[in-house]
Amino acid sequence: MISVEEALEKLLSNVDVLAKEEVAILDSLGQVLADDIYSDVDVPPLDNSAMDGYAVQSSDTLGAGPHSPRLLHVIDTVAAGSISESEVTAGIAVRIMTGAPVPKGADTVIRFEDTDEVSRREISGGQTITEIGILCEAEVGLNIRRAGEDISRGSRILAAGTVIRPAEVGVLASLGRSQVTVISRPVVAILSTGDELVEVGQPLPAGKIYNSNSYSVAALVRRYGAVPRMLGIALDSEDSLVTALRRGLDADMLITSGGVSVGDYDVVKDVLAKEGEIGFWTVRMKPGKPLAFGTIRGSDRRGVPRRIPHLGLPGNPVSSMVTFEVFARPAVFKMMGKKDWTKPTVEAVLEDGIVNTGGRRVFTRAVVEKREGRYFARLTGPQGSGVLTSMSQANGLAIVPEDWAEARPGDIVKVMMLDWNEEVI
């Protein structure tokens, strides 16, 4: 048996960051920037007004106050998106809207509230105002956003390796970019194996069960930003398995479930040995001890031969989800170019006991709650690895280290959070 860390290291050493692709900025959410982004533009492009008001020379406001207005001649109005041809000189004001470029000669903007705008407009009856009273002193630069204040032309705005979130989408748009070059989303081919499996939506013959692993794994693949490709179900025969596998050999990764333990009908490992190279078989963890990793001979999207990483998850529904989180998620993240593939983890007070007979690292489905500033973790109930509903009840996996024979109520353990249920925090 090898440790979780050794297994993960072996797996990741066989997984590469994928090639770049160009996508629409809105579709890049969650992907990783492939290149540094430099700006071709200043944002804002010109000095502009942060308020609706009057662009003036600050020297014209000296001595202005609520009861001592400084009267200025209004020669123009400028709105956002327009440029005033007028020049502001001593005694002159230009009426200016938020976002409009500051006219030549002006060095400050007095907002409407600090002028007699409102009373003058009432008196004028909607006619253009030709004179305005300034009611406060204003220093140079007041209410002016400087050209390039947010983004200056030629500077690096986003670094390669940045994960794109809504703010980055906005920043790319502000640079005028409609497309962005990112690391591709991995296509993950997913195959369940077992004569006992029936596809969802079909009648269920006696002794058979529905194929749930393909769906829980595909949902995890999608959740972490990759693209699932469903290969369906393969029977426990080499022919069926090879036929199914070959349909996935232009994917970026292949994930199978089932067929990796020691039973007679576990053909995945035999096929792997023929079609590629076998990695490891048993990991010092529970659930998930029988686990396969290797590479299979395939080809890329243009038909060029290459080796495709293959991860063989256990067939038990819980085991396959837990081993996905521990192994497949980091592999998917590495392919996507992400640098960090840790899961949020908290230290929690255990409320139930957990026995660890096999000297393995035990991942136990738990419900984590925060009470009075501390985290508490209780088990979801029966921990059989067929009990998928327990994964639905859990929001975390409480971890008992390999060298603990048991964890008792009151012990502090690490819990890998499956979901940040918002009320937990």
Added chain:
Amino acid sequence: MISVEEALEKLLSNVDVLAKEEVAILDSLGQVLADDIYSDVDVPPLDNSAMDGYAVQSSDTLGAGPHSPRLLHVIDTVAAGSISESEVTAGIAVRIMTGAPVPKGADTVIRFEDTDEVSRREISGGQTITEIGILCEAEVGLNIRRAGEDISRGSRILAAGTVIRPAEVGVLASLGRSQVTVISRPVVAILSTGDELVEVGQPLPAGKIYNSNSYSVAALVRRYGAVPRMLGIALDSEDSLVTALRRGLDADMLITSGGVSVGDYDVVKDVLAKEGEIGFWTVRMKPGKPLAFGTIRGSDRRGVPRRIPHLGLPGNPVSSMVTFEVFARPAVFKMMGKKDWTKPTVEAVLEDGIVNTGGRRVFTRAVVEKREGRYFARLTGPQGSGVLTSMSQANGLAIVPEDWAEARPGDIVKVMMLDWNEEVI
């Protein structure tokens, strides 16, 4: 001015949970179950083996041990997906694979490791084994998964209102469901207003800026599970705005940015007054003081008249993102049927000072780090609401309450986390 809470309450009182829809289970991720889910099946359907081994009667194992094998006659082999016609009686064993139904008469399963399977198979040279030595005692039920252990027929498996995650997708598949009835994803129509705006990918004339708000807002809409519909840019004229708005009137919500402050060219509020009802205008928060909410006369997807909620965000890029998080996100979540729309929030030690001159709730872009078990928050730098790059640098919004004139370095403040950057936790 009204408080953030009053504004949110008014908004949510005008927003309804959307209608149900049926979708493929894999596409339901992040949606909310519309109905309780009851099971038509037992999972597992029959008592079955948790191990590869031999199905026997436990009474036949009494006295068995490593040096005192109990010899049983092997009459059949059963694999997962098959049903053995054989009956296990005293002195009889059936070889059984993991997941295979336990044959009639057997009440326990002895795994291969606790039999002399390996040495017998070596001796037999691949021939069928007709006798097996049991090397340990086994109680009734050992290594047997009971029918209905995970899911029992007729019981409620998932409750209406459950948010669908990968585990729920797996549970639905294990019930044989290919489709599920969920609350619809809201379609959110998005419109930016302003003569100064230019669409991304186009040349940028002097004095103009790129439309970034549509993209940052659309990315937020998508991130929270709804469907953005881009209406583009409307000029600051009533005609242009009305024309654009009408293209979005069969959406579930309309979000505009810009046009809500007091300037001459702010026509959104005038149009709203004509086309529907106006909600509020100013909220006691910074950024985001100018904010509009109302309803507009539109029609549903079948053309039936109805009122569509309209949220008018400020035009500043940062303000529009912050007000989206505070107001639009809860509205989207309510439409999706989610019960909880709080964001993860931590208490952090402030490392910079924040002045609060206006008696408003200040949301300040911050970088949160965890050091020695405590959270620390420093500001991203200039807090002008045009500085969108600061949203890209931030992972949280530090909150200064309305009744604080300032927050000083060392003060403890709440920080609404924008992203759980995994390393923060």
